[in-house]
Amino acid sequence: MFTLFALRFKHRVVRMQTIAYLGPPGTFSEEAAMAYADNRPDATYLPLMSIPAVVTAIETGAAQVGVLPIENLLEGSVTFTLDLLIHETRLQIAGETVIPIRQYLVARAGVKLSQIQVLYAHPQSLAQCRRFVERCLPGVATVASLSNSAAPAEALADERAAAAISTLRAAELTGAQILARDIADNLSNVTRFIVLAQHDALPTGSDKTSFCFGFREDRAGVLVDALEELAQAHINMTKLESRPSKEVLGQYIFLVDVDGHRTDRHIAQALDRIREKTGMFKVFGSYPRWKSEL
Numbered sequence: 147m148f149t150l151f152a153l154r155f156k157h158r159v160v161r162m163q164t165i166a167y168l169g170p171p172g173t174f175s176e177e178a179a180m181a182y183a184d185n186r187p188d189a190t191y192l193p194l195m196s197i198p199a200v201v202t203a204i205e206t207g208a209a210q211v212g213v214l215p216i217e218n219l220l221e222g223s224v225t226f227t228l229d230l231l232i233h234e235t236r237l238q239i240a241g242e243t244v245i246p247i248r249q250y251l252v253a254r255a256g257v258k259l260s261q262i263q264v265l266y267a268h269p270q271s272l273a274q275c276r277r278f279v280e281r282c283l284p285g286v287a288t289v290a291s292l293s294n295s296a297a298p299a300e301a302l303a304d305e306r307a308a309a310a311i312s313t314l315r316a317a318e319l320t321g322a323q324i325l326a327r328d329i330a331d332n333l334s335n336v337t338r339f340i341v342l343a344q345h346d347a348l349p350t351g352s353d354k355t356s357f358c359f360g361f362r363e364d365r366a367g368v369l370v371d372a373l374e375e376l377a378q379a380h381i382n383m384t385k386l387e388s389r390p391s392k393e394v395l396g397q398y399i400f401l402v403d404v405d406g407h408r409t410d411r412h413i414a415q416a417l418d419r420i421r422e423k424t425g426m427f428k429v430f431g432s433y434p435r436w437k438s439e440l
Contacts, residue, residue, distance in 0.1 A: 166200045166209035169193025172295025172316030174247060178339040179213040182243045197226050201235050204342055211240065217338040218247070220274065227340070228389055231430050232358055232399055238431035239356055241341035244438070249275050249330040252322035253309040254302045259325050262286055264304060266297040267311035275311055278329040283309075298322045338436070346408075346431030353407040354384070355432040357417065360391055360399045362425035369400065372423050379416040381406060391426075399426065407432040 165183060168175040170193050183189040192209050194200050200212040215224045231239075249271055253262065264287045265272075265279065271294055272279065279286070291297035294313045298320045301310035309325065317324055347353070361368050376383050385403035406413040408429055421427040 164190045164192050164209040164211075166192040166194055166203040166212040168197055168200060168214065169195060170293060170295050172298075172313055172319045173293055174245060174313060174337060175213060175215060175339070176295075177313065177315055178215070178243055178245050178337070181245055182213055182241060182339070182341055197224075197230065198234075201230055201237060201342065204237055204344070205235065211341050211343045212237075213243075213339050213341055215337050216242075216340045219335050219337070220332060221270070223387060225389065228401060229392075232389060232401075232428070233392065235342075237342045237344065238346035239340045239433050240343040240345065240347045240431060241433045242338060242354070242436045243341070244336050244338045244436050247274070247330065247335040247337055248314060248328055250312050250314055250317055250324050251278070251309055251326040251329050252298050252301070252312045252317045252320075252324050253307070255321075255323050257307050257309065257323075257325075259283075259309075261307040262309045263306045264289060264301075264308045265310065266291045266301045266304075266308060268292070268294050268297060271297075271311045274330045274332070274335065277331045278326070282326070295319070341433070347433045349407040349409055349432070350434045352435050352437070353405075353432050354403055354435040355406060355408045355413060355417075356401070356403050356430040357408075358399050358401045358426075358428050358430070359420060359424040360397065360426035364397070368423075372400075372420050373402075375416045375419045375423075376402075376404060379412045381413060381416055405435070 165179045167179040179191055194203060197214055200214055203209040204212045214227050216227045217223050262283060265283055266289045268291050291300055295316040297310035298312040298316050301308040302320055302322060382405040383402060388398040388400050391397040391399050
């Protein structure tokens with residue numbers, strides 16, 4: 147039997163058994179899952195190999211919540227996660243967390259920076275650390291890894307003087323030594339993760355609501371007409387983006403984040419009015435807005 151634990155929000159306790167995340171262990175997704183659970187020692191984590199697998203685990207009860215990346219400061223939205231929310235699941239967003247993307251250069255004990263012959267890295271991490279690699283590892287061969295946790299394991303298994311771009315968590319799990327810290331070009335990079343569950347969260351007084359909508363017809367002013375409902379209700383829209391509808395070329399679904407909870411009277415009324423003006427409408431959930439501890 148899994149150990150039950152609680153994550154405490156203002157006016158609410160969310161009880162869970164297992165947190166699913168995009169694995170393997172040592173990835174930024176695991177860091178996000180641990181941050182959401184506040185590193186409780188009794189938390190149970192379920193690493194899975196794809197974003198759809200995380201969704202399916204929650205839908206079938208193999209996990210009670212799942213943590214998925216949805217937006218990166220440098221790369222933008224994670225479209226795979228957005229499309230699942232729009233088209234493939236009725237799960238609700240019950241929370242969010244934001245973690246810094248810190249990159250480390252690691253190697254096995256005894257290997258020095260000047261000795262490195264090959265560098266293992268996930269392609270995205272390699273691109274984010276281009277300046278360090280060009281200046282400190284010029285001419286070193288690079289090998290693509292499937293994840294930030296696979297890279298240090300592969301470097302440690304290489305008989306050559308090998309290094310890897312790694313998360314701190316992966317370095318700890320593999321026992322690799324850290325040769326350099328914070329090697330990314332942009333030290334402000336962060337990724338926002340959402341927490342999916344069967345139900346969204348109760349109001350806390352500091353909430354966010356995410357929803358999407360599309361239109362039956364394409365005509366001038368149709369988007370402005372819908373969004374005016376937010377402005378007239380003095381609702382702050384914090385995000386607006388679009389995704390292809392996957393039904394008709396040139397037809398789009400619009401995704402919106404607003405301040406407030408869907409059960410707040412002015413939010414609920416505005417959402418009802420937008421629903422009346424749109425052909426497709428879906429609320430992804432309301433949840434406590436992440437706040438930086440800085």
